[in-house]
Amino acid sequence: MSLKARLFSREVLPFYLALGALMALTLLLDALLHVFNLVWIGRYLGIPGVLLILGSFGYSLRKRKLIGAGKPVQLLRWHEGMAWAGSLLVLVHAGIHFNAILGWLAVLAMLVNVASGLTGKFLLDRARRRLEEARQRMRQQGLSAAELEDRTYWDSLTFDAVKQWRAVHFPITLAFGVLTLAHLVAVFLFWGWK
Amino acid sequence: MRRGWLMALISANLAVLIALVFIYPHLMVSPGPVVSAHAEINTDCFACHAPLRGASSGRCIACHALSDIGLRSSKGVPLVQKTKGLKASFHQELIEKDCVACHSDHRAPRLTQRSRKPFSHDLLRVAVREQCASCHVAPTDKLHSKLSANCKQCHGQQAWKPATFDHGKFFVLDKDHNATCETCHTGSDYSRYTCYGCHEHTPAKVRAEHLKEGILDYENCVECHRSGDKHGLEKKDTRRKKDAHRDRHKD
Numbered sequence: 001m002s003l004k005a006r007l008f009s010r011e012v013l014p015f016y017l018a019l020g021a022l023m024a025l026t027l028l029l030d031a032l033l034h035v036f037n038l039v040w041i042g043r044y045l046g047i048p049g050v051l052l053i054l055g056s057f058g059y060s061l062r063k064r065k066l067i068g069a070g071k072p073v074q075l076l077r078w079h080e081g082m083a084w085a086g087s088l089l090v091l092v093h094a095g096i097h098f099n100a101i102l103g104w105l106a107v108l109a110m111l112v113n114v115a116s117g118l119t120g121k122f123l124l125d126r127a128r129r130r131l132e133e134a135r136q137r138m139r140q141q142g143l144s145a146a147e148l149e150d151r152t153y154w155d156s157l158t159f160d161a162v163k164q165w166r167a168v169h170f171p172i173t174l175a176f177g178v179l180t181l182a183h184l185v186a187v188f189l190f191w192g193w194k
Numbered sequence: 195m196r197r198g199w200l201m202a203l204i205s206a207n208l209a210v211l212i213a214l215v216f217i218y219p220h221l222m223v224s225p226g227p228v229v230s231a232h233a234e235i236n237t238d239c240f241a242c243h244a245p246l247r248g249a250s251s252g253r254c255i256a257c258h259a260l261s262d263i264g265l266r267s268s269k270g271v272p273l274v275q276k277t278k279g280l281k282a283s284f285h286q287e288l289i290e291k292d293c294v295a296c297h298s299d300h301r302a303p304r305l306t307q308r309s310r311k312p313f314s315h316d317l318l319r320v321a322v323r324e325q326c327a328s329c330h331v332a333p334t335d336k337l338h339s340k341l342s343a344n345c346k347q348c349h350g351q352q353a354w355k356p357a358t359f360d361h362g363k364f365f366v367l368d369k370d371h372n373a374t375c376e377t378c379h380t381g382s383d384y385s386r387y388t389c390y391g392c393h394e395h396t397p398a399k400v401r402a403e404h405l406k407e408g409i410l411d412y413e414n415c416v417e418c419h420r421s422g423d424k425h426g427l428e429k430k431d432t433r434r435k436k437d438a439h440r441d442r443h444k445d
Binding site: 099100101102105167168171172174175178179182186188189190191192193 | 197200201204207208211212215221222223224225226239243245246247248249294
């Protein structure tokens with residue numbers, strides 16, 4: 001397999017598949033709710049959606065050592081899965097109907113957050129894979145630890161790219177959080193919970 | 195350092211957006227524009243919504259006095275009745291003062307189903323629910339003006355049409371009598387009928403057949419013939435009719 005083909009199948013395709021599946025499943029669920037006259041369910045899907053997204057923050061807390069329980073790698077998988085599923089429910093909740101601008105800004109921020117999260121996921125996977133491949137190759141060449149350190153310097157920059165991405169992902173998440181909170185406050189303030 | 199700038203930029207944008215929520219709540223928070231009559235309270239969400247409790251009937255009634263609904267506007271201007279066949283108002287006769295059970299002030303987005311729920315007669319007090327004329331004006335056509343029966347004998351509470359009038363109680367409309375209403379009820383007068391509208395039943399033929407059986411009183415056909423079945427009710431009813439006729443002559 002050529003380098004370009006491998007790059008496409010390992011990195012580009014999974015990214016767009018995850019994003020495309022999110023969109024396609026949203027449209028499918030929204031259509032089903034309309035066909036079976038169950039649109040009212042969509043109104044309440046925002047609640048489990050937000051709870052799933054909140055649950056996904058377990059990884060963020062563990063990474064920042066605010067909690068000590070759980071394996072980081074396992075929590076990262078949960079973070080990815082729960083955030084994706086929560087986003088799906090929130091998207092179905094938003095539907096394809098334009099209502100209040102605030103709600104839509106929160107949805108937009110969530111989509112940017114999902115895209116950013118998927119970007120981070122594949123940046124991290126790629127960096128790990130490349131670094132491991134480089135180290136393996138160099139070990140086979142019989143290089144010393146100092147030489148190996150020197151040679152992998154450029155590869156470690158890929159990890160820097162991940163660090164830089166994290167610096168962007170956090171403010172995006174913050175924006176999403178604030179807009180969602182504003183939307184929730186508005187709903188609790190004006191909605192009649194009967 | 196760069197991250198600090200990014201955070202500051204995002205925070206500033208969020209602050210602007212939150213400020214816009216308070217300045218333009220009808221765009222930022224409202225699920226859709228309010229009805230045109232409420233345009234002047236468009237930005238005052240709490241005119242209708244009680245904090246944490248949603249739209250409140252108490253706030254509706256504060257402007258729309260219950261005794262005035264359907265009669266006068268909230269500014270005291272008398273209303274012209276727009277709905278033909280419906281009397282002024284029924285709101286005073288509702289079981290519960292729950293305005294949002296039927297009304298939604300925000301127009302729903304175009305792609306969604308209408309948010310306004312249809313009126314249900316179940317919302318009316320039982321005594322009023324049975325008295326159709328307390329809200330509806332009785333039709334004045336030839337059919338209805340001569341009726342004294344309760345409306346619900348023929349009409350349901352979901353809709354005026356289709357009416358559930360059972361023609362079979364008077365005369366069965368079988369395959370030989372699947373005619374238009376006008377064939378028997380000429381001039382759209384449903385209080386009368388004629389069987390001579392059909393070529394099968396000419397006055398001369400009907401007269402001859404009945405006299406042969408000794409029946410003189412045969413003008414009200416459905417009194418004996420409740421269907422087109424010659425071998426069913428007709429024989430029995432004819433004999434009874436003939437006997438009754440003889441009895442009358444004995445006296």
